[in-house]
Amino acid sequence: MSIDLLQxxxxxxxxxxxxxxxxxxxxxxxxxxxxxxHPDRFxxxxxxxxxxxxxxxxxxxxxxxTLRKPLSRATYLLELMGVDAGLHTNTAxxxxxxxxxxxxxxxxxxxxxxxEAEELAQxxxxxxxxxxxxxxxxxxxCDDEHDYSAAAETLRRLMFMEKLQHExxxxxxALES
Amino acid sequence: xxLLQIAEPGLSTxxxxxxxxxxxxLGTTNSLVATVRNGIAVCLVDEEGRAMLPSIVRxxxxxxxxxxxxxxxxxxxxxxxxxxxxKRFMGRGLKDVAYIESMPYDFVDAGGMLRxxxxxxxxxxxxxxxxxxxxLAARAQASLAGELTGAVITVPxxxxxxxxxxxxxxxxxxxxxxxxxxxxxxxxxVAYGLDNAAEGVYAVYDLGGGTFDxxxxxxxxxxxxxxxxxxxxxxxxxxxxHRLFCWALDQSxxxxxxxxxxxxxxxxxxxxxxxxxxxxxxxxxxxxGSGEKVxxxxxxxxxxxxxxxxxxxxxxxxxxxLRDAGLAPEDIKGVVMVGGATRMPHVQRxxxxxxxxxxxxxxxxxxxxxxxxxxxxxxxxxxxxxxEDWLLLDVIPLSLGLEMMGGLTExxxxxxxxxxxxxxxxxxxxxxxxTAMAFHVVQGERELVADCRSLARFELRGIPPMAAGAxxxxxxxxxxxxxxxxxxxxxxxxxxxxxxLVKPSYGLTDDEIAGxxxxxxxxxxxxxxxxxxxxQQVEADRVIxxxxxxxxxxxxxxxxxxxxxxxxxxxxxxxxxAGHDPRAIKRSTEALSRATNEFAARRMDKSIRQALAGHKxxxxxx
Numbered sequence: 001m002s003i004d005l006l007q008x009x010x011x012x013x014x015x016x017x018x019x020x021x022x023x024x025x026x027x028x029x030x031x032x033x034x035x036x037x038h039p040d041r042f043x044x045x046x047x048x049x050x051x052x053x054x055x056x057x058x059x060x061x062x063x064x065x066t067l068r069k070p071l072s073r074a075t076y077l078l079e080l081m082g083v084d085a086g087l088h089t090n091t092a093x094x095x096x097x098x099x100x101x102x103x104x105x106x107x108x109x110x111x112x113x114x115x116e117a118e119e120l121a122q123x124x125x126x127x128x129x130x131x132x133x134x135x136x137x138x139x140x141x142c143d144d145e146h147d148y149s150a151a152a153e154t155l156r157r158l159m160f161m162e163k164l165q166h167e168x169x170x171x172x173x174a175l176e177s
Numbered sequence: 178x179x180l181l182q183i184a185e186p187g188l189s190t191x192x193x194x195x196x197x198x199x200x201x202x203l204g205t206t207n208s209l210v211a212t213v214r215n216g217i218a219v220c221l222v223d224e225e226g227r228a229m230l231p232s233i234v235r236x237x238x239x240x241x242x243x244x245x246x247x248x249x250x251x252x253x254x255x256x257x258x259x260x261x262x263x264k265r266f267m268g269r270g271l272k273d274v275a276y277i278e279s280m281p282y283d284f285v286d287a288g289g290m291l292r293x294x295x296x297x298x299x300x301x302x303x304x305x306x307x308x309x310x311x312x313l314a315a316r317a318q319a320s321l322a323g324e325l326t327g328a329v330i331t332v333p334x335x336x337x338x339x340x341x342x343x344x345x346x347x348x349x350x351x352x353x354x355x356x357x358x359x360x361x362x363x364x365x366x367v368a369y370g371l372d373n374a375a376e377g378v379y380a381v382y383d384l385g386g387g388t389f390d391x392x393x394x395x396x397x398x399x400x401x402x403x404x405x406x407x408x409x410x411x412x413x414x415x416x417x418x419h420r421l422f423c424w425a426l427d428q429s430x431x432x433x434x435x436x437x438x439x440x441x442x443x444x445x446x447x448x449x450x451x452x453x454x455x456x457x458x459x460x461x462x463x464x465x466g467s468g469e470k471v472x473x474x475x476x477x478x479x480x481x482x483x484x485x486x487x488x489x490x491x492x493x494x495x496x497x498x499l500r501d502a503g504l505a506p507e508d509i510k511g512v513v514m515v516g517g518a519t520r521m522p523h524v525q526r527x528x529x530x531x532x533x534x535x536x537x538x539x540x541x542x543x544x545x546x547x548x549x550x551x552x553x554x555x556x557x558x559x560x561x562x563x564x565e566d567w568l569l570l571d572v573i574p575l576s577l578g579l580e581m582m583g584g585l586t587e588x589x590x591x592x593x594x595x596x597x598x599x600x601x602x603x604x605x606x607x608x609x610x611x612t613a614m615a616f617h618v619v620q621g622e623r624e625l626v627a628d629c630r631s632l633a634r635f636e637l638r639g640i641p642p643m644a645a646g647a648x649x650x651x652x653x654x655x656x657x658x659x660x661x662x663x664x665x666x667x668x669x670x671x672x673x674x675x676x677x678l679v680k681p682s683y684g685l686t687d688d689e690i691a692g693x694x695x696x697x698x699x700x701x702x703x704x705x706x707x708x709x710x711x712x713q714q715v716e717a718d719r720v721i722x723x724x725x726x727x728x729x730x731x732x733x734x735x736x737x738x739x740x741x742x743x744x745x746x747x748x749x750x751x752x753x754x755a756g757h758d759p760r761a762i763k764r765s766t767e768a769l770s771r772a773t774n775e776f777a778a779r780r781m782d783k784s785i786r787q788a789l790a791g792h793k794x795x796x797x798x799x
Binding site: 012014029031032033034035036037038039040041043044045046047048049052053054056057058061062064065169173176 | 196326327356357397398400496497500553556557558559566568569570594595596597598599655657658719720723724770771773774777778781784785787788789
């Protein structure tokens with residue numbers, strides 16, 4: 001009965017199936033939907049309705065979480081388009097990209113070993129800047145060129161960068177504490 | 178707004194609709210109960226006009242249980258049977274509690290949650306907390322002159338699953354219907370935000386008697402969205418008292434004191450701490466039972482200096498919570514201070530320094546949590562008015578995970594996920610014909626299981642026998658709006674629902690709670706059957722009323738045939754509810770519930786479609 005709505009998160013939030021989204025519209029729709037389905041609206045009602053509310057609120061949260069972050073949004077979009085991004089199986093990368101990654105990693109390792117929080121913070125900012133550019137590329141491939149297999153490779157690169165970003169954050173946190 | 182209550186107590190302007198609901202702040206040191214009266218949240222007071230009930234429970238040899246100020250009198254003379262700060266023991270084992278060796282209790286370590294041996298036998302912290310809750314519930318019933326629909330009970334945001342479950346169990350023992358467990362800083366944000374029509378990103382710094390929370394909330398168009406939370410579930414005003422107490426012992430060169438003397442001196446230390454909020458110095462004077470005398474003067478600077486490591490312990494969570502929220506101190510529009518311990522000037526200074534702004538101290542830090550809980554309770558009970566269109570979106574404070582090979586944690590639900598949330602993970606069997614599997618659920622951020630909190634071990638049974646690796650068992654973690662976890666499992670290829678046997682690591686089993694409930698009812702010489710009957714009748718009324726309202730709003734979603742079936746089920750439920758057979762009432766209530774399942778699903782769909790239609794209109798306007 002509710003299957004058509006559940007089919008995809010873009011539909012649930014009334015958004016077109018694209019990588020570039022109107023973030024304000026997503027948030028507005030999220031709040032509006034939670035206002036209708038959240039368990040707090042059903043606390044005085046019978047258990048069967050509470051259960052229904054919890055299922056829907058869980059689904060709405062999951063959808064919002066998936067669409068809000070560009071990485072999970074792209075993964076989800078490619079999945080909808082029937083493209084297996086091969087995030088876990090396909091680790092083949094261009095040699096140039098792998099080289100670049102190694103250089104990043106070495107820089108992080110050096111800064112960490114030397115306890116240079118300032119340097120790490122700078123690496124953090126630079127990497128973020130760089131990944132923004134790669135995200136722009138991803139957006140072009142998805143929304144303008146509709147070249148989803150190229151997008152899948154870009155996405156895999158972004159996953160690598162995300163992991164690196166986490167490593168920098170962890171190193172920073174370790175230095176602070 | 179009318180300040181005088183004109184209606185008779187218990188009678189509201191809409192007697193058929195208004196339900197009595199309260200917010201309860203079950204604190205480490207003090208507890209409060211509040212309600213919304215004529216649209217205004219107020220704390221309910223005792224016969225002497227006091228809102229705060231000291232969270233102190235004394236067990237007497239003759240079977241009496243004393244709670245609050247009168248129990249506090251015996252604080253130093255009967256410390257073994259006079260339990261203070263029991264919140265620190267909720268969902269905790271003996272190993273988890275700080276400076277337990279200096280506590281005067283007769284602890285029982287049976288593994289799992291610790292117990293206390295009193296003149297009335299062995300008590301769980303859950304039972305002790307239930308005594309405090311009973312007094313507050315009785316105060317509410319007397320003051321509101323009616324039956325309570327339910328209560329919102331606050332918990333520290335950083336409470337883990339075991340501590341939350343223990344709190345909910347305590348309410349159950351006290352006979353209170355829990356509408357929601359609400360995080361303390363979130364409750365404070367509601368009271369503050371609604372009062373000041375606040376918009377923007379706020380931090381709530383909540384240092385209570387025994388717990389510290391820091392939450393970051395985004396307030397926008399009536400949505401209170403928690404972005405991240407952090408804290409320390411074992412840090413609070415108590416620790417400042419204890420530090421001053423140790424200092425006093427040290428200065429007076431007193432050997433380890435007796436339990437009685439320790440309590441006496443601890444109380445003096447607390448008084449001195451409170452004095453130092455307003456004065457530059459305070460004296461600590463006590464004549465001990467040992468004949469020794471304590472006669473000291475402590476200055477504000479000395480106190481700040483000896484407790485600065487405690488204040489420092491709140492700084493790391495502040496940094497972490499901002500990182501989790503992806504924000505910097507300057508993004509915070511205001512810092513709301515909650516909890517009696519935030520009165521200490523050096524705490525306020527540290528917060529001001531970190532955020533680069535003076536914290537907001539215009540609210541009563543003792544009452545704001547209870548008031549926020551009351552506002553939430555009023556809405557949850559179904560008294561929401563159209564203009565009260567606000568909503569809370571809270572998060573889970575600590576990640577949930579499973580133990581994997583080698584004692585490593587696999588995170589299943591990450592911290593700061595918005596509730597409710599569900600996450601599934603698939604597992605397979607490793608032996609031919611294997612029909613059972615064991616899991617260990619933990620909570621925390623560390624990689625090693627040993628460094629996380631053990632929540633429960635559970636076992637799946639009834640997996641259909643298959644070749645090793647052929648079964649696909651999908652384990653689903655569901656965390657509800659109270660922040661409580663439930664686990665379900667299904668074998669995917671056969672569709673068989675495996676039964677889940679949960680053994681809580683630091684909690685009470687259903688049987689233990691049932692036993693305590695029975696004991697309690699016997700002691701109160703209450704008729705257990707009468708209680709069961711009343712509970713079923715209340716539930717039946719609730720379901721009937723909800724169905725009638727739904728029919729009135731959306732009856733057109735039903736065919737004549739479907740409508741007739743529901744009407745018949747209502748008639749049946751009404752008829753049995755007028756009788757005296759609790760089981761028959763339960764059966765007919767459940768039948769009515771089942772009869773309306775499809776109707777409820779359609780109503781939900783309609784509501785969601787309306788939301789979608791609304792977005793489309795917005796898009797056209799833009």
